[in-house]
Amino acid sequence: MQLYNKLSAEERRVLIREAGKERLTISFYQYHQIGNPQLFRDHLFLHWHPMDVLGRIYVAHEGINAQLSVPGDRFEEFKTFLDGIDFLENVRLNIAREHDNESFLKLKVKVRKKIVADGLEDQSFDVTNKGIHVDATAFNELIDDPNTVLVDMRNHYESEIGHFKNAWTPDVDTFRDSLDYIEDKLKDHKEDKKLVMYCTGGIRCEKASAYYKHKGFKDVYQLEGGIIEYHRQVTEQNLENKFRGKNFVFDHRLAEKIGDEIISNCHQCGAPCDTHTNCENNACHLLFIQCDSCKEKYENCCSEECNDIIKLPYEEQKALRAGHYNSNNIFKKGRSEKLAYKK
Secondary structure: OOOOOOOOHHHHHHHHHHHOOOEEEEEEEEEOOOOOHHHHHHHHHHHHOOOOOEEEEEEEOOEEEEEEEEEHHHHHHHHHHHHOOHHHOOOOOEEOOOOOOOOOOOEEEEEOOOOOOOOOOOOOOOOOOOOEEEOHHHHHHHHOOOOEEEEEOOOHHHHOOEEEOOOEOOOOOOHHHHHHHHHHHHHHHOOOOEEEEEOOOOHHHHHHHHHHHHOOOOEEEEEOOHHHHHHHHHHHHOOOOOEEEEEEOOOOOOEEEOOOOOOOEOOOOOOEOOOEEEOOOOOOOOEEEOOHHHHHHHOOOOOHHHHHHHOOOHHHHHHHHOOOOOHHHHHHOOOOOOOOOOO
């Protein structure tokens, strides 16, 4: 019984290219009380591996959060499987507008304490007591209302490359950082303002809307399906697109174009740019924005220092990494002092 990947990312990449099949990049989530997350995790892996499903899936007692890719010709089989699970029947699937057959190269189904890390220990907090879901049309109307406070529930590196017009984009590193910070900033408007939130696919707003209702906010709304679903609706229904720039996504693509504007800049030279990359130096791996010119100049590195390191023999690079803890670069996402034009 195979419950783990046997192929490396590069081996899988070769197979995908040889197959020549179009794949769909999909995300979905559902809050639901799962009694045995490990058993459910194994059930998913055993059924999805033969379907050639790839992706990053988190399972916890509170539900499931999934970003994955499926061969286009097996989508109906995949959907039928989901519909056979009572709490996932007809779950909303956010299908990417821009597909990349190599958006995921492994199937990773992991058991976590929570499907969205929030840092909350409040046992009286009911995540199912959520705010009002609104579609793209209602959302456009709400954010034009002067009594609305529009809040981006994503992190700074996500909103930096794209956000809705007139949105407040808190300068935070994580979702857990944002919850109390936003409540404190808006505490005087719990009854006189409409709190309207959005995120990538809806999962963070689902939890945040319930949390803010729990904290006393009277009128709480969230964008149904997040930016991904908003993009689909404005495109198909020919609605006004109020989103500026790109939507950051958590797969190999790193972003989808939603609006025509470039609202951010290269972190190295300051030129208009909204393309994220990870530093080529594996001991750094910093996520940052880099234009094509700087990409060529620094060979996909965030600094001259990292550029020098990648030119060393592999064993020397490995020796330099030994004993060093680099998560500050990896998780601070663009906060490095090496970047002259960081946000």
